[in-house]
Amino acid sequence: MTVKFLDQNFMLHSDTAIQLYHQVAKDMPIIDYHCHLSPQEILENKTFKNITEAWLYGDHYKWRVMRANGIEEKYITGDADDYDKFLAWARTVPQLIGNPLYHWTHLELQRFFGVDELLSEKTAPQIWQKVNEQLQGEGFGARDLITKSKVTVVCTTDDPVDDLGYHAQIRELNGFSTAVLPSFRPDKALEINRATFRPWLEQLVGVYGSEIRTYDDFLKALEQRVRFFHAAGGRVSDHALDTVVFAEATQAEVNQIFAKALEQGQVSSEEEAKHKSYTLVFLSQLYAELDWAMQFHIHALRNNSTSMFRQLGPDTGYDSVNDGLIAKPLVSLLDAMESAGALPKTILYSLNPNDYPVLASAAGSFQSGGIAGKIQFGTAWWYNDHRDGMHEQMKLLANMGVLARFVGMLTDSRSFLSYTRHEYFHRLLCDLLGTWVEQGEAPDDMELLSGIVEGICYTNAEQYFNFPAVVSVQ
Numbered sequence: 001m002t003v004k005f006l007d008q009n010f011m012l013h014s015d016t017a018i019q020l021y022h023q024v025a026k027d028m029p030i031i032d033y034h035c036h037l038s039p040q041e042i043l044e045n046k047t048f049k050n051i052t053e054a055w056l057y058g059d060h061y062k063w064r065v066m067r068a069n070g071i072e073e074k075y076i077t078g079d080a081d082d083y084d085k086f087l088a089w090a091r092t093v094p095q096l097i098g099n100p101l102y103h104w105t106h107l108e109l110q111r112f113f114g115v116d117e118l119l120s121e122k123t124a125p126q127i128w129q130k131v132n133e134q135l136q137g138e139g140f141g142a143r144d145l146i147t148k149s150k151v152t153v154v155c156t157t158d159d160p161v162d163d164l165g166y167h168a169q170i171r172e173l174n175g176f177s178t179a180v181l182p183s184f185r186p187d188k189a190l191e192i193n194r195a196t197f198r199p200w201l202e203q204l205v206g207v208y209g210s211e212i213r214t215y216d217d218f219l220k221a222l223e224q225r226v227r228f229f230h231a232a233g234g235r236v237s238d239h240a241l242d243t244v245v246f247a248e249a250t251q252a253e254v255n256q257i258f259a260k261a262l263e264q265g266q267v268s269s270e271e272e273a274k275h276k277s278y279t280l281v282f283l284s285q286l287y288a289e290l291d292w293a294m295q296f297h298i299h300a301l302r303n304n305s306t307s308m309f310r311q312l313g314p315d316t317g318y319d320s321v322n323d324g325l326i327a328k329p330l331v332s333l334l335d336a337m338e339s340a341g342a343l344p345k346t347i348l349y350s351l352n353p354n355d356y357p358v359l360a361s362a363a364g365s366f367q368s369g370g371i372a373g374k375i376q377f378g379t380a381w382w383y384n385d386h387r388d389g390m391h392e393q394m395k396l397l398a399n400m401g402v403l404a405r406f407v408g409m410l411t412d413s414r415s416f417l418s419y420t421r422h423e424y425f426h427r428l429l430c431d432l433l434g435t436w437v438e439q440g441e442a443p444d445d446m447e448l449l450s451g452i453v454e455g456i457c458y459t460n461a462e463q464y465f466n467f468p469a470v471v472s473v474q
């Protein structure tokens with residue numbers, strides 16, 4: 001069976017897969033429960049003067065491959081003009097065969113702009129003109145793209161000191177039914193040895209409204225911010241555990257460690273581990289009380305190029321997969337939370353696929369409370385959110401857990417055009433189930449399979465996350 005590139009049965013290699021995708025997955029709405037979209041740009045319904053602004057101003061996935069393709073930095077994050085940057089991207093895309101960006105680029109051109117041509121230097125001029133005419137017209141603002149993609153929930157990633165003012169204004173908008181909810185991302189509260197800690201603590205004092213002289217004050221301030229996020233509709237937290245540490249600690253010990261951090265600005269790695277462990281267990285009890293889902297993003301190795309970090313800052317394409325042992329500290333952390341009587345719903349991701357059996361099996365050690373899929377082995381993340389990585393994660397989850405209770409995909413993106421990643425994932429899910437049916441490893445029971453597809457594409461997440469009333473687009 002010869003398949004035309006990116007046709008309606010793209011990545012669907014069996015009749016069952018085709019049927020499942022077109023009859024069930026294709027028109028499902030989206031809950032994007034982790035991304036880095038700007039709530040300000042959503043509120044303002046930001047428009048894009050051209051495809052370079054929409055595609056290349058903030059997407060370090062694209063920046064990385066442009067660098068690997070020999071494009072000079074001026075055409076990536078530098079001062080080249082937008083058309084030259086677009087040409088540089090158009091020169092790069094044909095070299096990306098096999099990379100998900102090749103698929104995503106053409107899916108986005110097709111789905112949002114009706115462009116079927118392959119992007120190359122040759123087709124760049126007409127694609128630039130056709131796409132920009134649309135971007136400069138009606139219906140291509142940030143909120144329009146979210147609505148067109150049938151997104152019912154967007155969870156942005158927000159610092160505890162954020163005033164969530166944009167989220168509040170979005171809630172007041174008429175005619176925009178997508179819930180844009182904050183996620184509580186308190187990395188700076190945990191990283192007490194980083195230079196960011198002291199200036200961040202000053203910001204926390206500002207929003208808390210009282211001095212923070214002790215660790216007890218600090219925990220009270222964090223609790224106030226968690227409840228502030230909850231009142232704003234937040235139901236998700238997110239933690240970048242670039243390494244996973246755990247150390248037993250009493251509050252008296254951490255009181256002293258916190259005081260030392262304030263006085264000396266530096267504590268030992270053991271003391272840092274005690275601070276992180278105790279603070280995470282404290283936060284987990286709040287998450288459990290409020291029925292939040294807690295996310296751990298594990299094993300990123302960030303900002304590897306010192307010189308480029310100085311020039312461009314974080315999240316600019318200079319990160320990689322970390323490694324190391326996580327099983328014992330992760331299980332000890334989850335056990336400490338459960339022993340404190342409050343292990344919340346938890347989603348475990350790792351950037352290192354070698355960790356997958358650890359995450360999938362650890363998840364199985366803490367399922368409880370009658371909550372289906374309470375502890376999730378999370379979707380393939382960042383350098384793994386491609387065809388092989390998504391299939392690997394779903395197959396392992398099926399082998400070691402309950403795939404049918406998986407809460408599915410997220411974009412994790414800074415681009416409003418990235419919702420086609422959900423379509424990409426839906427196709428891979430249907431293809432995986434279809435393959436199992438064709439191989440006689442799953443029954444050809446469309447009612448059973450359709451329920452599983454609907455669950456993973458949408459309804460599992462709708463039930464799992466305790467989002468405030470969400471206007472469904474179904």
Ligand SMILES: O=C(O)[C@@H](O)[C@H](O)[C@H](O)C(=O)CO
Pocket residue numbers: 036240297300315382411412413414
């Ligand atoms: O949440 C994270 O730490 C990562 O997702 C990070 O933001 C990274 O830049 C990213 O967007 C990967 O998709």
